[in-house]
Amino acid sequence: xxxxxxxxxxxxxxxxxxxxxxxxxxxxxxxxxxxxxxxxxxxxxxxxxxxxxxxxxxxxxxxxxxxxxxxxxxxxxxxxxxxxxxxxxxxxxxxxxxxxxxxxxxxxxxxxxxxxxxxxxxxxxxxxxxxxxxxxxxxxxxxxxxxxxxxxxxxxxxxxxxxxxxxxxxxxxxxxxxxxxxxxxxxxxxxxxxxxxxxxxxxxxxxxxxxxxxxxxxxxxxxxxxxxxxxxxxxxxxxxxxxxxxxxxxxxxxxxxxxxxxxxxxxxxxxxxxxxxxxxxxxxxxxxxxxxxxxxxxx
Numbered sequence: 001x002x003x004x005x006x007x008x009x010x011x012x013x014x015x016x017x018x019x020x021x022x023x024x025x026x027x028x029x030x031x032x033x034x035x036x037x038x039x040x041x042x043x044x045x046x047x048x049x050x051x052x053x054x055x056x057x058x059x060x061x062x063x064x065x066x067x068x069x070x071x072x073x074x075x076x077x078x079x080x081x082x083x084x085x086x087x088x089x090x091x092x093x094x095x096x097x098x099x100x101x102x103x104x105x106x107x108x109x110x111x112x113x114x115x116x117x118x119x120x121x122x123x124x125x126x127x128x129x130x131x132x133x134x135x136x137x138x139x140x141x142x143x144x145x146x147x148x149x150x151x152x153x154x155x156x157x158x159x160x161x162x163x164x165x166x167x168x169x170x171x172x173x174x175x176x177x178x179x180x181x182x183x184x185x186x187x188x189x190x191x192x193x194x195x196x197x198x199x200x201x202x203x204x205x206x207x208x209x210x211x212x213x214x215x216x217x218x219x220x221x222x223x224x225x226x227x228x229x230x231x232x233x234x235x236x237x238x239x240x241x242x243x244x245x246x247x248x249x250x251x252x253x254x255x256x257x258x259x260x261x262x263x264x265x266x267x268x269x270x271x272x273x274x275x276x277x278x279x280x281x282x283x284x285x286x287x288x289x290x291x292x293x294x295x296x297x298x299x
Contacts, residue, residue: 026207029233029254031226033210035104042100046093108211111224114192118183119143122195122202122215122237125244129183132194134264141271142264148247149178156247177234182251186260187230193223200242206235206250214239227254 117132130143167175205212
């Protein structure tokens with residue numbers, strides 16, 4: 001009981017994946033993540049039932065009807081009814097699974113009604129995030145690179161002498177799964193992702209979102225998410241992309257819509273150009289110019 005409680009507390013701190021002792025697919029924290037979780041459980045259940053039936057029949061045949069017990073094999077070559085049954089049932093199972101999977105893919109591909117757009121670009125070996133629009137308004141000059149945090153990068157170096165278990169965030173070990181600048185997103189917002197790459201094929205994957213999408217040079221792939229809970233969610237590149245493939249994690253910080261609006265305003269203000277100093281300098285200069293003829297007339 002205490003172990004389960006400790007694992008639950010740790011998962012709430014950083015929401016990293018996988019968790020110790022995890023056996024099933026990640027349930028997820030987004031609107032759509034329930035779809036692959038449900039499909040996974042359905043397929044797992046079908047496979048378990050088929051496995052029990054097939055291996056059960058095999059072991060019964062091996063031990064109950066073995067030659068040492070005097071069993072004599074039947075002489076018939078086939079049974080039409082049995083063949084129809086064991087052909088029809090698998091076909092029906094496959095059709096049902098295909099129908100469920102197709103419905104899930106169709107819903108995942110539907111990015112209509114998105115309230116926000118994020119452009120994700122993969123590089124060797126980091127990610128770039130550009131905020132395109134939010135609630136129908138375009139966003140300009142809000143974007144940044146996100147790469148492995150400095151402490152993890154320093155610790156991973158050969159002969160660094162640093163302890164990977166000492167790399168923590170709020171008491172949670174974040175060695176190689178933390179970044180310098182996380183992707184900040186609002187909850188309860190349908191967010192469209194446009195994903196591409198600037199060099200080789202990468203794959204953007206956050207398990208708690210329920211999907212991953214390849215980042216391919218020259219191609220723009222789309223995906224969407226709607227996060228239901230605030231928190232920090234971690235992922236990584238899921239496509240072998242070079243020698244530092246294992247060192248380009250993904251961190252998403254999901255915040256309330258109010259907090260996101262404040263964060264976005266701060267980012268836009270920071271990226272806005274500074275007011276020109278020329279206007280303030282022009283006023284004294286013009287005053288001095290106007291005063292010069294007056295002095296000349298008094299002389």
